[in-house]
Amino acid sequence: MVQKTILPDKNTLIETATDFIINKIKSSIETTDRCTIALAGGSTPKPIYEAIAKTDLPWEKIHVFWGDERYVLPTHPDSNEKMAREAWLNKVDIPVSNIHPMPTNGNNAEADAQKHNQEILDFFGISSGFPSFDIILLGMGDDGHTASLFPHTKALQEFDRIITVGNRGESIRLTFTIPLINQAKCVIFLVAGNSKQEALKQVFSETGNPKQYPSKFINPQGELIWFLDESATQGLFHS
Template structure:
């Protein structure tokens, strides 16, 4: 493991995928254990996708008091939590079914309209223990969570004063046929003490460097997580 610190991010390079998986899971365990020791409970926000799934599986095997851990989502597709393409399904099957006792709060509630789900998510964010940790990914287009460049609601979501916002990514190819989303906003990133961005492959590192050089958050929304106040974004990368 090799960490490089800049004034904007901490880039942690891992020798191989196994070291990457173990290193990220161990850092998450350390953050959660410290929060439990200090506050009695810990809350974290997770992202979907295939990249973090091995990390979640490894984390669930570590000896934490999972009954003291609450789990939420950084974003979600407008799908039932039981749909295999939802982030909720991935988190349940890669993490929750192994971390016995952990409590999960999905963003989508069956039978409720999108606006009401967003309202409920923001109410919960206001009244729950603040998240101590968020795990993020990044697409090759520079999006993170569901903040997609070129989406019609991006400007509104970036300027929102709420923790979560609805976003319509119609016309964004990487939305993969699920344009309606609920996403964490820059306001939502800001109070989280540990923000982890998980990247694999040279192309993702090139996109990250392009984002840092451009400093154009509308083109590279991952900058919303990089530029959020507080501790530097920690980027875990391996080839």
């Protein structure tokens, strides 16, 4: 199921998405007694994480992962983990064992991708295949990339693994793969700003090329929710 919710501005998008995500976390816990959520980086999710941190939730039942990460130390200003810890995780009483960051402390991204691949398999208690995260949060770049799945890169061709190396020029990342994202119960895109218009047009076009606009590859078995602001969607849809 694909659902598009268009909000008048970014602040309203953040407020609406926050309520939806919190309710989705609660629903997952009610259904399975836990919630597995994979976080996105970027400026849009940060106030959402700050709002979640102020919410009364059973933190011991929430397991936090990341959909992608720059291959930098977790203390680096560009680290998605650092941002999420400062905005949310350091402010709540969540068990350390419930936080599952991507390993970026080594000097071998490929080895660390394989390590995290195994960590996720072990967590979900499976030996192979693709587990189903309850919630995966995604953003979309002006070029149509999502997570660290960039246009015309090798990561787009990885269909056997959970985690792979994503590259953006000289910048090395670890990232969820397309089939892992598509196994999720709920994928939530958060997209704001007029710089996203062309990419959105291609992603929602029947003729758009997913290798050029990788967000088009995302078609999960569960829900696909797009939270968009009007400046990103001018001329694309009718509310």
